[in-house]
Amino acid sequence: MEIVAYGVLADEEPLLRQAFGASPGDRHRLRCLTLFLDRDTAPTAAGHEVVLSSVNDTLDAEVLRTLAEGGTRMVAQRSTGYNNIDIAAAGKLGITVARVSSYSPYSVAEFAWTLALAVNRRIVRAAHRTRDFDFRLDGLMGRDLHGRTAGVVGTGKIGAAFARIAHGFGMRLLGCDVTENPDCTALGMRYVPAERLFAEADLVSLHVPLRPDTHHLVGSRALALMKDDAILVNSSRGGLVDTDALLQTLREGRLSGVGLDVYEEEAGVFFLDKSLQVMTDDRLARLMTFGNVLVTSHQAYFTQEAVTQIARTTADNVRDYLAGRSGDNTLVTPETAPSAAVAAGPGALVTGR
Known part of the structure; x- marks a missing residue:
C-alpha cells in the first residue's frame, strides 16, 4: 500500500x-x-x-x-x-x-527560552550590527532575569519543562492552569488566575492548545494588564494571541520584547520561501518592523x-x-x-x- x-x-x-x-x-x-x-x-x-x-x-x-x-x-x-x-x-x-x-517537551521549552533570551538581550540586533563591524552597545541593554517573575500559562509537560529552566535562572514562578502540576508546585510555583499572572509576570510564556476557549487568550485585556517592560513568548499556537491587539500595544511603546514562533495566519506562509514575493499580510509585515519583536517559522519542535x-x-x-x-x-x-x-x-x- x-x-x-x-x-x-x-x-x-x-x-x-x-x-x-x-x-x-x-x-x-x-x-x-x-x-x-x-x-x-x-x-x-x-x-x-x-x-x-x-x-x-x-x-x-x-x-x-x-x-x-x-x-x-x-x-x-x-x-x-x-x-x-x-x-x-x-x-x-x-x-x-x-x-x-x-x-520531547524539551524541544519546545528550550526554544521558548531561546526566544525569551534573544529578545531580552537584543541578540538579533547585535548580530546584525557585528556582521557590519558595528560594535557599539547603544540600544542593546537587557535585564537580569534572576529574581524576576516568570508566568507560565499552561503547565503540562512543556510548561513544566519551561518552568524548570526558569527555576534554574532563579526566577519566581507563577502558573495558570485548570489543574496544578505537582512538579511545578515543587519548584515553588504559585497558581494564580490569569489576570494576576499577566499583571505580575516580567516574562509570560504560552503553552496551551488552541481551542475556542483559548482563542485570543492574549488580547487587549490581557495585554493591558501586562507590565510595560514585560516579555511575551508564544511557541504554542498563533491563535492564542490577538495580533491586532498586540500591534496596538507595540505601537504604544509597550512590552520590552516579543518572541513569536507561531502566528495566527501562518498557514500558507510559514515553511515556505516568500523572499521573492510581496508580503501581502500587512499584520505580519508590520510585526517585522518592530526591533523588539522576533518571529520564527514554527520551529520550536524541530x-x-x-x-x-x-x-x-x-x-x-x-x-x-x-x-x-x-x-x-x-x-x-x-x-x-x-x-x-x-x-x-x-x-x-x-x-x-
Whole structure:
C-alpha cells in the first residue's frame, strides 16, 4: 500500500522513511510531498487509504469529504495539536484520525527560552550590527532575569519543562492552569488566575492548545494588564494571541520584547520561501518592523529527538489502524461518534502542541 504524506520537510523525510521501515512487517511505500493539504491539493490523495497530515494542512469538512471520496480512510496527524482537523466531519465520513499525543517537551521549552533570551538581550540586533563591524552597545541593554517573575500559562509537560529552566535562572514562578502540576508546585510555583499572572509576570510564556476557549487568550485585556517592560513568548499556537491587539500595544511603546514562533495566519506562509514575493499580510509585515519583536517559522519542535519521536509515533498509529486497533492517540474512528470532549480537546489550559 502507498501512503502519502503532506507538508514533509527536507530534514523530516529521512526520519519519516526510517520510522515506516522500522518494523519487519512494513510493506508500504511512502510518498512524501512538500505541498500542503488543502482544498486545492486534496484530489492528489485519491487512491491512498492512509494520509499523513502536518500541522499547517487544512482538513476542514470539504477537504475531508474529498479525501473520503478518493478512498482515504485514515488521517495520521504528525503533531499533538489537531485544531486544523474537523473531527466531527471525519467521524461522519468514516475516517479514522490519530495524532501524536506527546513528544520531547524539551524541544519546545528550550526554544521558548531561546526566544525569551534573544529578545531580552537584543541578540538579533547585535548580530546584525557585528556582521557590519558595528560594535557599539547603544540600544542593546537587557535585564537580569534572576529574581524576576516568570508566568507560565499552561503547565503540562512543556510548561513544566519551561518552568524548570526558569527555576534554574532563579526566577519566581507563577502558573495558570485548570489543574496544578505537582512538579511545578515543587519548584515553588504559585497558581494564580490569569489576570494576576499577566499583571505580575516580567516574562509570560504560552503553552496551551488552541481551542475556542483559548482563542485570543492574549488580547487587549490581557495585554493591558501586562507590565510595560514585560516579555511575551508564544511557541504554542498563533491563535492564542490577538495580533491586532498586540500591534496596538507595540505601537504604544509597550512590552520590552516579543518572541513569536507561531502566528495566527501562518498557514500558507510559514515553511515556505516568500523572499521573492510581496508580503501581502500587512499584520505580519508590520510585526517585522518592530526591533523588539522576533518571529520564527514554527520551529520550536524541530529537533532531531522530537521529529524522530513524531515519526515513530505516526508510524505506530498507522500500524494500529491497519491492525484494527485504537489507542490513546486515536481521536475518532468510524465506530465511535466523536464526543463533545474529543471534538473540543482536553480541558482548558492543558498543554498541547
